[in-house]
Amino acid sequence: MVAVAWAALGLGLGPGPVLGPTAAGARVVLVGVDGGSWSVIDPLIAEGALPHLAAIARRGVTAELATVEPLISPVVWTSIATGRSPEAHGISDFMKTGLDRRVPTIFERLAARGRRVGLYEYLLTWPARELPEGFVVPGWLRRDERVTPASLAAKVAYRYDLRGLRNREEYRENAREEIARKAGQWNRLAEDHDLEVGAVTFYAVDALSHRYWNEPAVIRETVLGVDGAIGEIVEALGPEDTILVASDHGFQAGSRRRVWSGTLEGALSDAGLVPMRDAFTILGQFGVVVLRVNAGPFAEREALLERLRAVLEGASDAAGEPVFTVDVLDEAERPPGAQRGILTRLRQWGLRRFARWRFNAHFDPDAHAYVIAQFEGDVLEGLLPDGEIRFGGKRHAMRDLISADEFTGDHHPTAIFLAAGRGVRAVPERGALSVLDVAPLIAALAGEPVPDDVEGRVPEEWLTAEFLAAHPVRRVAASAWPELPTLAETELPVDDADLLERLRTMGYVR
Ligand SMILES: [Zn+2]
CATH class of the missing domain: 3.40.720.10 (Alkaline Phosphatase, subunit A)
Structure with a gap:
């Protein structure tokens, strides 16, 4: 329906009168x-x-x-x-x-x-x-x-x-x-x-x-x-x-270093958490796993956030050692009774500062929250090359969830x-x-x-x-x-923040 509305807008384009003719051909x-x-x-x-x-x-x-x-x-x-x-x-x-x-x-x-x-x-x-x-x-x-x-x-x-x-x-x-x-x-x-x-x-x-x-x-x-x-x-x-x-x-020699990356879509889906279908997106899995929980009804989103946090925190080796350090960055305003303690808020503040300084990462305030899962290198090294990881109540071959890269070149x-x-x-x-x-x-x-x-x-x-x-x-x-035409939010036949957020995520609307 939205896509139809887009097409129906028509593309009344062409050279603007003040710009003069174009040179076509080449x-x-x-x-x-x-x-x-x-x-x-x-x-x-x-x-x-x-x-x-x-x-x-x-x-x-x-x-x-x-x-x-x-x-x-x-x-x-x-x-x-x-x-x-x-x-x-x-x-x-x-x-x-x-x-x-x-x-x-x-x-x-x-x-x-x-x-x-x-x-x-x-x-x-x-x-x-x-x-x-x-x-x-x-x-x-x-x-x-x-x-x-x-x-x-x-x-x-x-x-x-x-x-x-x-x-x-x-x-x-x-x-x-x-x-x-x-x-x-x-x-x-x-x-x-x-x-x-x-x-x-x-x-x-x-x-x-x-x-x-x-x-x-x-x-x-x-x-x-x-x-x-x-x-x-x-x-x-x-x-x-x-x-x-x-x-x-360009490129130049860098210090040799381990870089971990995840392929968690399948294991998350197995655990009943399907990116895009449920109200979250995987933003990145290279070097660090970043999930975004979309804005929406607070209690519902909070429950999703806690499920995501729990499944990532529960990921472990056979001895029960966690393979991630998991943090949450809140964006949505938290209602009375759901406020975070001062230590949690301080840790979130520090993590934001670090992410900004180290990776130039800026978190959009129009999310419900972000889940940040950092790889536990020491535990993962012990699992190379073909150990197992417990994730969402199942056993997975490590190589299906997490891969180990070694970098020797850096950008110039x-x-x-x-x-x-x-x-x-x-x-x-x-x-x-x-x-x-x-x-x-x-x-x-x-x-x-x-x-x-x-x-x-x-x-x-x-x-x-x-x-x-x-x-x-x-x-x-x-x-x-x-x-070029874009679809304005006001032209959408919805007032549901969640649907709007999904449409945004899908690229139908700015
Ligand atoms: Zn590169």
Whole structure:
């Protein structure tokens, strides 16, 4: 019913009268390489091992791409897509979704101008927005499998997924699959939609650089694979098209450390606690398990919260040693008689401060509460490699619930940038660019104006005189830019906070 209402709103879009005509025809494609680093790529280009990246560099420009803090994928990819700093766009951590983004992306804006725009596994694009004549296939931080248009679902044969990977060999296999399948899938989607502007992101380099940094042969194989995939994408483009390649951060050696992650969906469901069906969501299971209990009737939500807490606190090894340290962060106002004691409130305060300082984690006050389960490393080490965990009254193989990773690589603040094709000069010297400059550059290369709330600048010195003469870089008021429709909460035929919260969670309403 809600989806029907959405469609019934119609998409009365197209170029706004104050913005002038658009320049159609050519394609502008951003290929994201999460974790791509010049420290790895330059030596491989020098030995001739990356023919496709080398060709883009030779035909166009390369730059050290200055990134933004914190150096984590959802934050930086959102700055790349919006041209805005994290303070402005509001995506601070891995728990956020597209619903938390406060400003539009350049992709949404170009779609609102009538351009055919497609996004394939770009972060953060869940929940998928309707882009007129375009498509959105959300990236790996998605909470469900929906795509837009819904009819596209049957045509998307490949999606990158980290859920359920239990060891680094499985991460390696997963990376190989992305390298083998993603470019072809992207090319089919782009062709089917006669795409004008789009983005596709590869995550293999990041996933394996964390885990195999001290095994250069694996990093090499992965970067060579991504280079081949970029070659497939370039091959499908014409001479009038432009390709941009960017990463969100580089990589460097880090201290060797254990990282635990959970795959608790199945065991929670076995215990009668089904994410999304019941009023909670799993926000994260990497490094720490974070569950969000949705806002709603206090007593009901409190009972759910206590069941979740109990099942996690009860998870133990055979000797009864707990495998999690469980905390609750209250958000809903607690009625008289349900107040927490001073020690509990102090512990919650300390945990919030720690989460903010250490992980830049911001908890939304519009939840009922959060459950935070930290892995008990000492107990879990004793269970490796194939111990058992008691969870929700059942015995599970540890590897089905919790996996052990070892990290040797860390993010580095210098990312990569390359561009070539229509409008881009060949510049042999490596330049400097900010992640905030990518969105305005995409707009300019698409022959579109740049909204004046974008913080970055268009590097006009890299554009050809011919292109600039035909498409002078223009700044226009963001307030005059057409917007994609969203469903306002007031248009919903509900006044039930719980249903509204579920719709929000499902992405139907902001
Ligand atoms: Zn990473």
